[in-house]
Amino acid sequence: MARTGRPREFDKQDAVLKALTLFWRQGYEPTSLNQLKEAMGGISPTSFYAAFGSKEGLFREVLTLYRSSHGRVxxxxxxxxxxxxxxxxxxxxxxxxxxxxxxxxxxxxxxxxxxxxxxxxxxxxxxxxxxxxxxxxxxxxxxxxxxxxxxxxxxxxxxxxxxxxxxxxxxxxxxxxxxxxxxxxxxxxxxxxxxxxxx
Amino acid sequence: MARTGRPREFDKQDAVLKALTLFWRQGYEPTSLNQLKEAMGGISPTSFYAAFGSKEGLFREVLTLYRSSHGRVxxxxxxxxxxxxxxxxxxxxxxxxxxxxxxxxxxxxxxxxxxxxxxxxxxxxxxxxxxxxxxxxxxxxxxxxxxxxxxxxxxxxxxxxxxxxxxxxxxxxxxxxxxxxxxxxxxxxxxxxxxxxxx
DNA sequence: CTACTTCGGTATCATACGGTACATATATCG
DNA sequence: CGATATATGTACCGTATGATACCGAAGTAG
The missing domain is CATH 1.10.357.10 (Tetracycline Repressor, domain 2)
Structure with a gap:
């Protein structure tokens, strides 16, 4: 069942992966919204907040990804x-x-x-x-x-x-x-x- | 040989000690100038920069204090x-x-x-x-x-x-x-x- | 006293931060 | 088609950051 509305133009999963790398290297606080948006292909603040809600929301998605991949060790x-x-x-x-x-x-x-x-x-x-x-x-x-x-x-x-x-x-x-x-x-x-x- | 000029009104060594506690608990980057000045007894930005030069300069003095005390272990x-x-x-x-x-x-x-x-x-x-x-x-x-x-x-x-x-x-x-x-x-x-x- | 040196307080700098308003574009649903 | 729903881009919000300009205050040196 396809969702209504305009489709997202960037790959959200890939964006979370890029965010994972940044958070991993620098940590949560020193990683800025600008860095994150840049790494996600230069998306706009609006797109960012529509997709993740907040920096903390993104970090939680990153944690979920990490737990289900590298964190499995x-x-x-x-x-x-x-x-x-x-x-x-x-x-x-x-x-x-x-x-x-x-x-x-x-x-x-x-x-x-x-x-x-x-x-x-x-x-x-x-x-x-x-x-x-x-x-x-x-x-x-x-x-x-x-x-x-x-x-x-x-x-x-x-x-x-x-x-x-x-x-x-x-x-x-x-x-x-x-x-x-x-x-x-x-x-x-x-x-x-x-x-x-x-x- | 006493120095000329107006004498400092706060205890610099004690100020470094207060800064040590803050940096120790929070780390270098998330510890703000406001927190540091506050912990030093509410000194002004001018007093801070006259005494330490910069946040990084203060951190270096804090490191010296740490090395000569707790860091001795x-x-x-x-x-x-x-x-x-x-x-x-x-x-x-x-x-x-x-x-x-x-x-x-x-x-x-x-x-x-x-x-x-x-x-x-x-x-x-x-x-x-x-x-x-x-x-x-x-x-x-x-x-x-x-x-x-x-x-x-x-x-x-x-x-x-x-x-x-x-x-x-x-x-x-x-x-x-x-x-x-x-x-x-x-x-x-x-x-x-x-x-x-x-x- | 005057000259000089250093410190203190206020007001402010430029920049960056996380986050939003608003109008517009593009999709599905009926 | 219109109605609805979601995404996008630009411009911008209020706040906090580290750091300075400016001037008066408080000390020593002569």
Whole structure:
């Protein structure tokens, strides 16, 4: 069923993709409407607001796109068909590889996208924070499962292992942005997984 | 030798300290001149520019203050009187404790201070990046020393261990900002140091 | 005292920001 | 065809940004 009215003259999905790249490289606040419109092929302010409502609205669409593409690397944290150790190791390896892929800006949008923000961007900051919290909780759930299933000793300190893997996971973004190589990060993951010997 | 001219009516050192708190919490770009002047006791624009030259000039003074106070936690990375392992472990523990101290904003200014910046703040971004690079190099030097002195096997992969500890170190900032407790971080450091058994 | 130097307050600069009003163009629906 | 609905382009809104001009105030030097 085709919609009524004049059809859009620019590709909205492609526009969101261009916006993703900008937000990824610069973050939410320093990316200006002018940059965004320019990257979308020089569309007018009216077209922009008709399509996205606001800068924040666009960012939310960008987040949805990111979650369904590059951001998938953390989905494995919810996979209970893997062993807990495999789930966490796979998440780290996929994240390291994704975040150093030269075909897009380095690091993770969820970690870096709104790290310097004024009071006006509180909603966006909170959204990303909640997403990071969910990932952290997923790590915790895997570790609790490992303890329950006997893959880790019963007296294991859950908070310690969660902090270990989560701190390393969010650290990947800063490391990648500073130019860390995927090879070194992979070997660092070899090292960190040694703290959890497989049975 | 007292200077001629009308004396300043506000405490410049205290003003820099107030600015440090603002930049630490919000980052360089989103912290506005109005906020800064307000925090300095409502001084006028003229007073501000007479004292600091520019926003970037103030940030540089703030960085100097930070390096000589809270930022000292990474100095131990250059201490060759400690064993390499002790130097790195101490750096991690001091950083974790400092960055979760509730008497100031969480995380590290060098890591978080200019993580979302537009093209106009390139200088500041580069300065912080170089500082992080120096810390990373200091970790590398300690690991090379450990290999040379026999504390680590000769076939040790330096890049792997540098990436491991540096990624964790920069990750502390994001973890602390997301509310990680100093206790969990300390226990995570217990874990990560297990990859480097003391002789 | 006068000359000189530096700081302070007000008013303002040019620019950029996110966002809108309004008229017009182009599509579908009946 | 007209009615309706959506998109576009231009011009512009109010506000905030970082930064200055100008002049008077407050100190030292001679």
């Amino acid at each position: 953390t989905d494995v944290l919810r996979d209970e068909s893997l062993s807990p150790r495999q789930a966490i190791e796979t998440c780290l390896r996929q994240s390291a590889r994704m975040q150093t892929d030269p075909s897009h800006p380095p690091g993770c949008l969820i970690v870096l996208g709104a790290s310097n923000c004024g009071p006006s961007s509180g909603e966006v900051v909170r959204d990303l924070q909640e997403e990071r919290h969910r990932n952290r909780e997923a790590i915790a759930a895997q570790i609790r499962r490992a303890i329950a299933e006997g893959e880790l000793p019963k007296d294991t300190d859950t908070g310690a292992l969660v902090a270990l893997f989560n701190t390393f996971l969010v650290g990947l973004s800063a490391a990648a942005r500073d130019g860390a190589s995927p090879e070194d990060l992979e070997k660092a993951i070899d090292q960190i997984m040694k703290t959890w010997p497989p049975r | 990474t100095d131990v990375l250059r201490d060759e009187s400690l064993s390499p392992r002790q130097a790195i472990e101490t750096c991690l523990r001091q950083s974790a404790r400092m960055q979760t101290d509730p008497s100031h904003p969480p995380g590290c200014l060098i890591v978080l201070g200019a993580s979302n910046c537009g093209p106009s703040s390139g200088e500041v971004v580069r300065d912080l990046q170089e500082e992080r690079h120096r810390n990373r190099e200091a970790i590398a030097a300690q690991i090379r020393r450990a290999i040379a002195e026999g504390e680590l096997p000769k076939d040790t992969d330096t890049g792997a261990l540098v990436a491991l500890f540096n990624t964790f170190l920069v990750g502390l900032s994001a973890a602390a900002r997301d509310g990680a407790s100093p206790e969990d971080l300390e226990k995570a450091i217990d874990q990560i140091m297990k990859t480097w058994p003391p002789r």
